[in-house]
Amino acid sequence: MIKDKLYNWFKEGSLTIPSVLLTHYPKMGLDEKEVMLLLQLQNFIEKGENFPAPSQIADRMTFEESECLFMIQRLIQRGFVMIEEEVDRTIGDERYSLQPLYEKMITSYLVSQKQEEAVQVQVEGESLYTVFEQEFGRPLSPFECETLAMWQDDEHHPDLIKGALRESVISGKINFRYIDRILFEWKKNGIKTVEQAKAQSQKFRSYQKREKKQDNQPVKDVPFYNWLEQ
Structure with missing residues (x-):
């Protein structure tokens, strides 16, 4: 008997809820009632009932059929739900589609990602100014600040600028002229990551040492500052 009940419970299935819906629904202009109604619609659709009556949905909710109907109409007007018509020979059949909801979730997620990236860029930019001022031992001049902003606009990654x-x-x-030359050479050689920059620097130092040996000059060890680990 218990096994039969558990089996019936298992046959009810489960509902996959997109995490983006749970984390972004306020930004999308939805409230908790509307989210629950949308999940009920998704559950009906997944079980093959593509156009449930408001009374069927209301039976699962805590509000009346009239309010349920009003909320569905509002969700359709606001572009979260769409009614599609399937024509099978001479029989017209309507169904709910949640495709507009999914499109809004994608848009909301992408906008959120862009905002996070913009904040990160701003934080990295502020960090760059701090690092440069610490190394120079003074506040940057307006020209130097403009140069630093120009490097970032030229798609130089903050880590490469620090490098x-x-x-x-x-x-x-x-000095900024010398740093600009380094960035120019790196860009000319297709260097886009700190790992590539490190390899290029080691290669350049090895070349310098070989040149000095060929000229029979004393070779002075050049200290290597492992800025990648800082």
Whole structure:
């Protein structure tokens, strides 16, 4: 008897709820009642009942049929639900579609991602100014701030800009012109990641040492500042 009940419970199935709906529904202009109604519609559709009556939905809810009908109409007007008509020979059949809801969820998610990226870029930009001022030991001039913003607009990743700064420190040439030259060379050579920049720097130092040996000059070890680990 208990097994039969459990089996019947198992046959009821389960409902997959998109996490984006749970985390973004306020941003999409939905309230808790509307979200629950949309989930009820999804459950009916998944069970093959594509056009449940408001009374059927209301039986599962805590409000009356009239309010349920009003909410469905409002969701249709606001573009969360769509009624499609399926024509099978001479018989017209209507069904609810939640495709508009899914499209709004995708849009809301993408907008949220862009906002997060914009915030991250702003934070990284502020961090860059702080790092440069610490290395230079003074506030940056308006021209230097403009140059730093220009590098970022030129799609140089903040980590690469920091790496170019560290390279200038190693070479004892802490100035924006020298840093700009490093970034120019990296971009010309297709360097887009800090790992590639590190390999390029090591290759350049090895080349310098070989040149000095060929000229029979004393080789002075060049300190290598591992800025990637900072």
